[in-house]
Each structure stands twice: as structure tokens, then as C-alpha cells.
Amino acid sequence: MTGTVTLQAKNKNRSIVQTESTTESPLVRWLLIGTALVFLLLFLILPLLIVFREAFSGGINLFFQALTDPDALAAIRLTLFTAAIVVPVNLVFGVCAAWAISKFKFKGKSLLITLIDLPFAVSPVIAGLIFILIFGSRGWLGPWFLSHGIQIIFATPGIVIATLFVTFPFVARELIPLMQAQGTEEEQAARVLGASGWQTFSRVTLPNIKWGLIYGLILCNARAMGEFGAVSVVSGHIRGYTNTMPLHVEILYNEYNFTAAFAIASLLAVLALVTLVIKSVAEVKITGDQIQTKL
Amino acid sequence: MNSLLTVGKNILPAKRSSVIPGFGLTMGFTLFYMSMLVLIPLGGLVLFTTSMGWEAFWQSITDPRVLSSLRLSFGASFIAAILNAFFGLIVAWVLVRYTFPFKKVIDALVDLPFALPTAVSGIALVTIYSQNGIVGRYVELLGFQIAFTWIGIVIALTLIGLPFVVRTVQPALEDLEKELEEVAASLGATRWQTFKRVIFPAIQPSLLTGFAMALARAIGEYGSVIFIAGNMPYKTEIAPLLIVIKLEQFDYTGATAIAVVMLIAAFLILLFINLIQWWNRRYSDEN
């Protein structure tokens, strides 16, 4: 199949050793690395160090005590549960949207992309407020749900919906520019050679977009677990019950329990890193699969 | 000639879409899901605001305090997004192209601003940049202040939008075909020329996307900013804080009025960026 041929060609390209002509002089290289590192140091690494320093300021015992507190465990469970629903749903949406937008031509495409971007620009407070206006006891749908005994906001469903909203654009926006840049030639070739729609997607498109997909997932997951503002509005803050990890962090901080607050925060950071381990595993697996196909 | 081109362009896509399947299904699902989760709720928000009447709406959004907070929110977000676009591109480049110690670790850290609750980022930043902080105390010696000024706001907004540009440019760079650069080099282009003429145009859509997302995210941000902003009316009061203030007074419509203005402004900015993209693509297709 042509798809595989192209893939092989691409893999070969990757392994080409960088030659003089396609890289920069060591000076420029180190200057760029230096700039990047200073920037990351000031904006990212220092804040992170503060978080970890505070987390361990009471010693390792206090750190683990904070994490095994029943309320903390409840918050961790709720956060993981929310992410487990939100990430797959937004993944399906993201792939569908990117496929429709990048593989076809239609009017109003820029408008559609902009609408997908929109949840980013909505202040988290407002994102929460919207769902209160809809599902609150004085809202449009709230009274109906409540009369049927279903509590949406100030309960888990509300937290899931708010998180879905906040993380809505991630996967789609990560994939769209990438898939647009790749064009449709490979898919067309696959189709002409008799591949079904699903085969075209899974054998040709998917390998091509794997990086974008993985980054999109990682970002979506990180944000789903870390979202504070919107969730704060719809959660009701019931301790051990509707508090997610970020909300629990705030509660602990407000109790002057800084060590515990930063311990949970650092756990959130670590959880986000777990997705990177998954990425590395996926990386190995994907290259493995490609070798398989080649053989 | 021109009309020929247009005719050609019109025929080609029709042929394309007949080959690749799934338009109806993916588009249908996209529109359905987007309507349920985003459009209807946001439409509801706009509808809710209309209940206050045009005059009250106009009055509440042209209040000088609201205007100055909107200026601050959009201005600081714009600066933060520019910073992110510039440095994010360098970070992405360095992570994709070079090897250096702790590269994997740094690559992993890039996503963390999303995972940290925004309040934690805000607290960590103010610890660093306030007048007795690790960095703040040295800046203080130079005679200016970061925390509790608009610079602090820009820093917070840069942090929360940092992953966007890096993570959109990274896959585009990974995907870039090396032989193009080789060809350019063999044709005698300097490295800078190759970057400007070959590499940059290829990653530019991703860069612009990342910029747009970082900008959008910054406009609405609340949690991290209030810790470092100082929140002084007319000076360091961001628009989302005014929304919260209105809510505290049970003025729901006043709060949504500001939100709707921010939403429309953000929508227009994003639409503009996306139209540039679309126009660029068309232009490059024609060449």
C-alpha cells in the first residue's frame, strides 16, 4: 500500500544524521537552548520548585500523611474519575472535528474553528455560572432535573460537565493545524487502493497524527485534572464529597495547612507527568508497530 | 487566468470530498456535541444578558471601571501571548532539534501549568516575584516592582498559557520533512534563510494557533492572577474580577454583561486570527 511506502520513506528521513547544512552553529544552538532554559526557569521551573519545596517542608511523613487523609483520597478519586470521563469524550470529539475540518472543504470553516476555540476565552467563573444558569435550582433545566431527583450541579455530574466544557478545544485544536498541513493525498491514495474508511483512518491518518494526538491528550488530561475556577463554582465545596484535588488544595491552603496543600498540588503535577510516561510507552509501541508493518 | 484558477479550485474539492469518507458522520457529531456543550450554553448566556435591556447593558459595560479592566485584561493577555509565541517557539525548537542534559525532564515539565490548580500557580508566582521573593527582591533593587503591578499579571498569564505554543509547534516541527531543508541548503540558502523561507512558513499555522489559544486562555483567567495582581480598581483590576464582584452583589445580569462583551471581543480576535490562517492557506495553495 502506498501509505506504508510513504511511512517507510518518512522513517528513513528521521534517521538521517544531521548534516552541517541543516543545523545551526554551536553558538546559535547554545544561545537558543540558553534562552529557552532561562525562560522556562523563570516561568515554570521556579514556581514548580516552590511547590515541591513547600510540599516537603514538613518532612516526608507529613507529605504522605497529607496524601492519605480520607478527604484527600476522596478528592483524588473524584479528580481521576472526572478525567476518565472527560478525556475520552473530548478525544472522540477532537478527532471527529479535526477530520471534518481538515479533510474537507466547506464554507464557514474559520467560523467553526473559532467556535471550537471559544471555551478557552470564557472566564472559568463564567463557565461555571453558565451551568448554574442552566442546571441551578432556579435555572432553565434545573427544576426539571431536581423534580426527578437528579442533582446536576453541586454534585459529580456538574463537575464533569464543567470540566468537559473547559477542556473541550484541546484535542481538536492540537490536531487541526497538523492535519491541515498534511493534506489529503495519503488518504486519497489509500481509498483509491481500496481501503475502507476506518482502515484509511487507522492505518494512514492515525500514524501521521500520533504526536499531535498524544500532546492533545496530555494537555486535555492535565487541564481536566487541574481545573479550578469553573469546577469551584459548580462543586458546592462539600468536603470529602464534591471537592476535586484543586479545590482540596485551596481548602488546605485556607486552613494554613500549607504543607498539605502543596503536597496535593505536587501530586497533581506528578499525575500530569504520568501521562508523559504513557506517551513514552506509546512512542515505543508505535515505532514497534511500524517495524512490524515494514516487515 | 484568474477565473480559470477559481474554476479549477472549485472542481478539485468536489472531487476530493467524494473520495474521503466520513464527512457527514464526523461533521454531524462535531456540530451536535459542540452545540450541546458550548453553543447552547453560551447562547443561553447571551439570552440571559438580554433580559437586562439594551440601555442597562450599555451603561454597565461603558462604565469607566469596566472599560479600564477590559483594557487591562486584553492588553496583558496580548503581551503574554506574544511572549509565549516567541519563547514558546524557541522552546519547541530546542526540544525537537537539539539534545542537551535533562531534555526529557524539561519536555515533561512543559505541561505542568495546566495541571497545577491556578491558585497554586498564583501563590507560587507571588512567592517568587513579590518584594521579598527569590526574584522579586533583586528586581526591587533595580527600582521596580513585579508583583501587584500589571507586569505581575503578564507573568501569571504567560505561565498559564505556556504549554499552548510549545505543544502546537512541537508536532509541526517533528513532522517537518528534513529533505526540504537539505534542498534549501544545497541551493545555497543560509541557515537563517532556510528558517525564514522553508521552516517558518511550515510551522506558522501551528504557531498562530498556539498564539490564539494562549491569548484566549489568558483573557478569561482569574484564579492565578488575583494573587499577583493587587486588584486595585482602575490599575490592576482584571475583568474577570469585576465579574466576581458583580456576582457577590447578586448582580447576575451585570456579571454576564461583562462576560458577553469579553466573549464577543475574544470571538472576533480569534476569528480574525483564524481568517488570517485560512487566507494564508489559500494563498499558499495557489502558489
Place this chain on the structure above:
Amino acid sequence: MHHSMRYISIIGFLILSIGLTACSNNRDGASATLLNVSYDPTRELYQELNREFKVYWKDKTGQTVTIRMSHGGSGSQSRAVIDGLDADVVTLALAHDVTAIQQNAGLIEEYWQNRLPENSAPYTSTIGFLVRKGNPLNIQDWDDLIRPDVSVITPNPKTSGVARWNYLAMWGYALQKELGDLSKIGNPDYAGEVAMAEAKAKEFVAAIYRNVPVLDSAARGATNTFVQRGIGDVLINWENEILLAGFTLDVDGLEIVIPQTSILAEPTVSIVDKNVDRKGTREIAQAYLEFLYSETGQELAAKHYYRPRSEVVAIKYEERFPQIQLFTIDEVAGGWHNANTVHFRDGGIFDQFYQN
């Protein structure tokens, strides 16, 4: 792609079923659940009080009670109850936030404040100062806060409940200084004098806010700005918060100053009638609030730095709470409703400080 559709329906079902389980509430006789929606600084108090109440209730009725707590800014907690947070009781920072639930959602009866003793405020507090070690600027009373060399930390009265008490304490102090006797307010014979005093008070409060470099959005944010960031010379806050911060946080470097005159802050409590009637928890919710007035409840309040109503307990903790002259919000601002319309609403007196 059928795949994805099935996925969606499974997830939709999941969401729904969680919603259903979240709502099933236990009403068998052996156990009951109460939700107490409160404001930020009461965490420590209610943590301990709930434990005591559980024991008390079990002994009395044999019923096991679970008390869930929700804490947050007083105003946003009030809004959450209005929008459907299923609170059995609310224990908020100011009567205004409870009244808002009554007015906006009708969940509470109109004359709620007369249903429990002492205006439904089982414990009180006042507003005091926290200063740097050794009090280098010698800050003793409200007058010191308008000195140009003093930098003052107080949160934003538009977003924080305590900040409104802070503001009203400044206002009341200035009025009292000008008038000598607060009963002149509202008396038509002194209308001219009162108007002049109010103009002076406005200038006084404005002068204090000119010394405020950061307006935090919430009380604990302000405390952290002062204590952790080292910004400002004096922090204005709840007396209970200051005493707690004095004991919990790094004590070196901080000193407590309670001014001679301040406001009597009355955090109020109420049953949320519609919710308890629907859930059948009225009896236990009532007992819970009454427990706050019991000797155990009063002891715990005092232990957590709230001024108790019970005289017996008050005498026991005499040393903890300095005897100062206290005025009420009704005296200086004509109640919460008036205070909000005159001072805190958009374009009110507070906003005027920052115009141009």
C-alpha cells in the same frame, strides 16, 4: 465511528447514574446526614463542634449523624445555596448573606433572625489588627491607620465578607469620634451634625484605603499577603482570625493589637427551611444550631477565638478577649441592607474612593 456513538451513550448513562446515586438520601431512622454551608474561618470550629454534636446526638436519640461541611467565601456560599446547594443549615459571616437566601430563593422564612437567641448569632467577634513584631510603627488604634507612613492590608469589601466588617468598623469608629454618641444617628434633631460627621467619616475611611497597596479578594488571601509576603505594616481582620494566625502561623514577628473601639461582628446561623422540610431533617438541624448555644458549643466557640454569648464561658476566657467598646452595624449603618446600598453597591461610597 459507530464506536464513538456507543461510547457517548455509555458515558451519558454513567453520568446519569452518578447523578441518581448522588441524590439518594438516607432517611431511615438509624442515621441522618446534615450539610452545613459555612464561610472560610469557621473550619476549625465546626470540625470540633461536629464531633461533639455527633456524640451528643447519639446519646440523646441513638441516631448516628454525619455532618458534611462546605466552606468558602460567605457571599459565594450564599449564592450556592440560592442556586441549589442542598444545605440543611447555613452558618455565614453576615446576616446579609442569610437574608439573601430568603429574598432571592425563598428557602428561609422571613423572620429567621428572631428564631434563635441573640439575633441568631451564637458567637460574635470583632475587628482587630495584626502588626509586625515590636509594633515598630506604634499602631494602637484606628487613627494610626491614616498616617501616611502606615501601609494597611485589608481585603476587598466587594468580594469579601470580613472586609465589609473592616470597612464598617472604620466607618463606625469615625462616626463615634465625631458624634460622641451614636444614638444621634437617625434622630432628626441632629441631622445636620450627623451629615457632617458622615462627610468626615467618608474622608477618614478614604484615607485608610489610600494606604492599602493590595486588595485581596478574600480574608485568608489578605492574611497570607501580610504574613507570608511580608507586605504592609498592619493587617485588619476578624479578631478570631488574628488570634488564630497568632497561634497557628509563625508567631515570631507578629503582634496582636485590638483597638479601643470596634464593631460587634455577628456571624449568623439559620436552618434552610425548604431543604430540611423536604429532607425531613428539621428536628436534627434545629438541635444542631441550638447546640451552638449550649455550654459545650460556647466553650468550643471561645476555644476557637470567637467571643461566646454565654457569660459563664465568657468569664472563663476573659483573658483571651480584651474588653473594648463595641458598636453594632445597626447603630452605625442602619443594618445590612442600608450598608450595602450606601457603601458597597456599584457607585457606592467605597467605589467613590477609587474614582479618578
